Amino acid sequence: MAYRENEAEAHDEEHHEHHIMSPKVLIGTWLGLMVLTGLTVGAIKVDFGAQANLIVAMAIAGAKAMLVCLIFMHLWFDQKYNVMIFFGSVIFVVLFISITFIDTKRNEPFRDAYDATNKPTPEGRVLVEPTVSPISTSGSDAAAQPGELKVPEHQKPKVPWPSQLPDTPRVAPTAH
Amino acid sequence: MSEAAIDADAAHEDDDHGHHDEPFLGHHFKDHDHQFNTGKLGIWLFLGQELLFFGGLFCAYAIYRGMHPEIFVEGHHFLDVNLGAINTCVLLFSSLTAAWSVRMAQLGNKKGLMLMIALTIACAFGFLGIKYIEYSHKFHEGILWGQLFAPSPEAMEHAMHGVEANSRLHIFFSIYFVMTGLHGIHVIGGIIAYAWLLKRAAAGHFGPNYYGPVDFIALYWHLVDLVWIFLFPLLYLIH
The missing domain is CATH 1.10.287 (Helix Hairpins)
Structure with a gap:
């Protein structure tokens, strides 16, 4: 046995x-x-x-x-293996949440820029391109305004901000 | 496998692997401990999966609370802390009776086992009843998820005291209804499992040698309790 x-x-x-x-x-x-x-x-x-x-x-x-x-x-x-299974799952849940958090923090400047431009109206939000860009490309149009969002160097996106892409008007679905 | 081989297997089973005196011991298990530990590994794998499953929702909660803490502060004013606290107590008591049912099965106390299972089922129904009161109150006042969120002016005034609510408040209720709703579905699943267990307990199936199902369903029930232990402060107790 x-x-x-x-x-x-x-x-x-x-x-x-x-x-x-x-x-x-x-x-x-x-x-x-x-x-x-x-x-x-x-x-x-x-x-x-x-x-x-x-x-x-x-x-x-x-x-x-x-x-x-x-x-x-x-x-x-x-038995120890039952403990391992359960706390193994706990560890993966913690990893899942923390890694997603890192990504969310990284996107925060974009969200703030969006919020600064798109004020909610009673009809919902009309999506327009943000006039406040998180990318402070000095010398260019929108981003050079005073009172800009300050984005740390390491958080600056490597991809173009939507305003640099071909213009496509979008309308959000009515909120609430 | 040829027919002859099957016959040979069957003949072999008659010799020593059939466990004829043990109706609930699978012939592929060496003994009751072997069967019990195998089942236990299975239920722990299932519970690990459940944790990951709920983990996705807790992740959504964490991200939205990190991004918009204000809607969680506003949203929790719409919830009744007393009902949430009573439900927590009901569920904690049902966890006690579930743990006690395992003890009763281990001791071979059939009446005690049936009583504990019945108490657990009663608590589960109590929990759902209180949840029903909360849900129907919210449905009535138009406090719903996502785009359906259209609270009545009275409900808004009652919770917000004249302060204008955040335009994203509906996100809180999407999270609230999905998390508590999924938890409620698990409670219903627990009731079904315990009803089955009660039937088997009444038939006298469980005893010191064979009580695996009682233990495994109790473990599932404790996990349902565990999820609520986190849901209660995260949804009802926000400062």
């Missing part, structure tokens, strides 16, 4: 196959989760600043998630 032996090696301190949660642990975990829920509802009423409030809320949610994962989902007592 090599299969059993391997398991015994991985969990020598634990008879994990029939690990039964005691009522004390189950109710204790649940009470902990309820207290943390109360805490997160209370914490939002305190002004730590928008960013800090979000961090506090996420820290409490993370603590609750760990309680659920480790005890209710008994990952603490589980």
